[in-house]
Amino acid sequence: MLKFLLGIVVAVVVVVTAGFCYVRFGFVDARADLPVDWLESKIAMPALDAAVDRRAPETHNPIQPTDANLVAGMKIYQSNCAGCHGDIQHSHAEFGDGFYPRAPQFVEDAPDMPENQNLYIIQHGIRLSGMPAWKKTLSEQETWQVTGFLSHMDKLSPQVSADWKKAADMVGVSSAPDASTSEQAQELLNAASQATPCGRRDAAVIGLLLGCGPRRSETVKLRLDQLQLRESHWVIVDMVGKGGRLRTIPMPAWCKGLIDAWVRETGVTEGKVFRRVSKTGTRQGEGVTTDVVWYAVKRYAKRIGIYHLAPHDLRRTCARLCLEAGGELEQIQLLLGHASVQTTERYIGCRQNLREAVNDRFRISPSNRMFTESTAVA
């Protein structure tokens, strides 16, 4: 009897050791581009379903599936999920096939799990798969919106479908910034709340990016003594740009106003303009890193519903707004510190302005005689 028991113990030890060695010494194939195997689909997938079923809290979507909410969900889906899960114009996202397990293609196979389970998966992600946890990226309301969108994906109204088509068409067509109109730029500026020291600083940063178009690295290096009056206009002097080129940047009064508000409140009197703010709202000695600029832009852009907006896009927005307001290309080149006007041109992206066409600006017109003659011919 004892021998028998010993035999069992030895067998278990051998099996466990063999299993350990198999995994530890590289016999498991770690490639993601293998066919999904039997173990995965017969054991891991049902295990995943059971785990989600057991843990997802019994909640109900507080957001009504109105067209407006579905469109909001669609936008979140389009900017965060479509690349892996496909969309109305790209029903199969090739990228999603690069994962193991594969990312399900929701347009081909609509997600039919209960909403509380989808919410749980979206919030927490799926371990050892390509599905990220979105809890830190999306607010609870946004997560419910995209969840609602998932469950209505195969029964959208014609209006929402049309909006989705339009949004999906934009994918990959251009990486142009969304804050390209002056209304959006205004909205972004308003979004930076001015109530807290951090908000005031971020408003000044965003104002500077929109108003003067500096690079992110130039923004964090800006010193107080560089702000000077020249020809009764505020400017930033001696901005050192790419290739060590120096330039003077004119600064709109509203932009100076935002910087003043930040500086006055925090009592910065010399050195770097932008400083770190602690969690409790007090200013710290050190300057900010370029990440702070990046997060400020992201945070406020997201508040007005623009995803994927980076500081560099605001530099482009600044250039575009200058051009639309009739600014000359050479002046915009000087503002941005480009080596050549061709760079500026490429940068703005030659968008022909048809509404205010350049050849409408000068006034010559045919004499009356010519007019009558030509109409006579026609």
Ligand code: HEC
């Ligand atoms: C980087 C690629 C990627 C992105 C981006 C992504 N997912 Fe996923 N997602 C996956 C993969 C891969 C799976 C499959 C995981 C598995 O089966 O173990 C998955 C699974 C899911 C599932 C479970 C589906 C099912 O039938 O089991 C849901 C729901 C889901 N994703 C929703 C979303 C939403 C909503 C977003 C955007 C907020 C998103 N995903 C973004 C890769 C991605």
